[in-house]
Amino acid sequence: MADDTRWLDDDEHETWMALATLVVRLPAALDRQLQRDSGLSHFEYQVLAGLSHAPERTLRMSVLASFAEGQLPRLSQVAARLEKRGWLTRAPDPTDGRYTLATLTDEGMAALVDSAPGHVDTVRRVVFDSLTKPQVRQLRDIARRINQATGDSTPC
Template sequence: MVKHFKPEVIPNPEQRWLSDEEQAAWRTLIAVTVRLPAALDRQLQRDAGISHFDYQVLAGLSEAPDSTLRMSALAMLTESSLSRLSQVVARLEKNEWVRRTPDPTDGRYTLATLTTDGWDKVVATAPGHVEAVRTHVFDALTKAQISQLTTIGQRIMSAISQ
């Protein structure tokens, strides 16, 4: 059993404790951030044999000009470290879905390019993934809530970036 302390019991009276409403919202947000990626990962593993992160990499490249991005840009796009991304791209290379080459404009950088087989993987995988996203997120929300979700997410991301 977890012991919950009331603010008056804690030595620092200036601490800004969460209200009951904030605590409920916080716990819900934590549950979403844990359960949603896991649900999407299960669907992608079951239907396509890839992880959610693999799909993010492939989809990110599929939307890039010439299906190519610098690895550093792809890491930012996928909210990943360069070392994690490098390991995943190495695995995707073995499946011949991605190819890495030196950047011809600056050899200090490496480019990741989606191959034809990689494109085919994205095209085959996207419908099931979109359906899972609809089922787990958008079907449960009204249009107004979708707009609110965007605003809330942007505000949280902005606060994180400060």
């Protein structure tokens, strides 16, 4: 049986290990900061941020799950916690009752606005401060290519 595996060369392996470490450490760093400063997980922050950019701060739960890169059951658990805090509401979609709409409340928007400065400071410190402007553009282009290769057609 022939081995057709395209093994990584040394440079690719070193790059892969750096990227694999990054995709573990970056979310953990963002989570730690948000938990410490705002009592939010990074996933909860993404949910609130996704709703904040939506028309009327409302999205179908299925769309929100896709935006936040979470499964619907996980999103439902998080939405229930955020709902208890008064930060979002859920209601049947009046245009199609098979769907549920999530809406960011004014209190949820205030929580997002309060947590954003610390989050942005952390993103700037751990991602952008050590990069040049050309490297930032390179990183964006690389991330877009990898996202496209994973089947993500969402524009970033």
